[in-house]
Amino acid sequence: MSNSAKSMSEPGPCQYHSKNEMRNALCLQLQRLPSEINSLSSFNSLLPAEIKAAIFYKAMQLPCPLNDGDSKGERLPVITPFFLGKICQDWRDLVWSSPLLWSNIHLALTRRRCKAQANLLRDWLSRTASCPLSFCLTSGEELRAWYYNPPVEILTMFVSVSERWKQAEFCIPPNDSFAAEISLPLLTTATVAFDPGYAEGHHIKLFSTAPQLSALHFYHPWLVGILAPWHQLQEFTSENSSVDEIRGFLHKASNIIRCSFRHIKCSTRTFNSSGSLVMVDQPLVLNRLEYIELWFGASVNMASTRILE
Numbered sequence: 001m002s003n004s005a006k007s008m009s010e011p012g013p014c015q016y017h018s019k020n021e022m023r024n025a026l027c028l029q030l031q032r033l034p035s036e037i038n039s040l041s042s043f044n045s046l047l048p049a050e051i052k053a054a055i056f057y058k059a060m061q062l063p064c065p066l067n068d069g070d071s072k073g074e075r076l077p078v079i080t081p082f083f084l085g086k087i088c089q090d091w092r093d094l095v096w097s098s099p100l101l102w103s104n105i106h107l108a109l110t111r112r113r114c115k116a117q118a119n120l121l122r123d124w125l126s127r128t129a130s131c132p133l134s135f136c137l138t139s140g141e142e143l144r145a146w147y148y149n150p151p152v153e154i155l156t157m158f159v160s161v162s163e164r165w166k167q168a169e170f171c172i173p174p175n176d177s178f179a180a181e182i183s184l185p186l187l188t189t190a191t192v193a194f195d196p197g198y199a200e201g202h203h204i205k206l207f208s209t210a211p212q213l214s215a216l217h218f219y220h221p222w223l224v225g226i227l228a229p230w231h232q233l234q235e236f237t238s239e240n241s242s243v244d245e246i247r248g249f250l251h252k253a254s255n256i257i258r259c260s261f262r263h264i265k266c267s268t269r270t271f272n273s274s275g276s277l278v279m280v281d282q283p284l285v286l287n288r289l290e291y292i293e294l295w296f297g298a299s300v301n302m303a304s305t306r307i308l309e
Helices: 003-009 013-041 049-059 081-085 089-096 114-126 152-160 243-252 302-306
Strands: 104-109 133-139 165-172 189-194 215-219 235-239 258-264 291-296
Touching: 049 089, 081 089, 104 114, 114 152, 133 152, 235 243, 243 258, 243 302
Parallel strands: 104 133, 133 165, 165 189, 189 215, 215 235, 235 258, 258 291
Antiparallel strands: none
């Protein structure tokens, strides 16, 4: 082969340089490709902040320890802002800047950690801005354990934001902080576990000013001592109430649609006007009633038949 033919077939310096540039450019593209793919599929890059916050909020809806659980009766886990903030920096930035995501509060009181819990609650509430609140306040110990040292600071903080309560679930320790009348303009649903030894004989005015309240669920209540807008309730549950208490409730709850009474006490009780439960002889008028459950915890006697007379 002649020298002229060899010079035409072999690449020159310019061709080598061009190929190196192409190879380097291709390597850079390959290196950037994973991050570009991730950015295209990124939750944070595809959705506006308001929609992302709404998705997180839905995931953080409170389970109800008094009512809910899985098929084995075990309590469901609670997703908190702290859990979401551990996933990645983008999620952490979103959670820390979204008051809505702090508007669900779940606090299980313990005497050993009560002071630390009060500090945490104060900081938590400061992140909620003016959002309506859904909260679950339970006790890791028997309610009677709080007789001599009630969690006044924590109860007072919840009461101080009562105008923002939307959904509330709580136990009432032996203290009057949750007994007095407070303003509840947004409250729609409440679930309350009373201490049996404390409830009877104490008058609870907590729900007396709640214009949007439509559902109440009580455990161990003294119904006679509770002041509430019974006429506007559409859903009601009560455990451990007497026949007379139930009948008295049904006379006041003229718009009730669904109600359940469990572990009914068959004994009848008469209270004076200051107490005050007196059997009403007029027939019940429940035009909107669609469902009623009556579950007697003990043997049924003649008094039991008086509920629906």
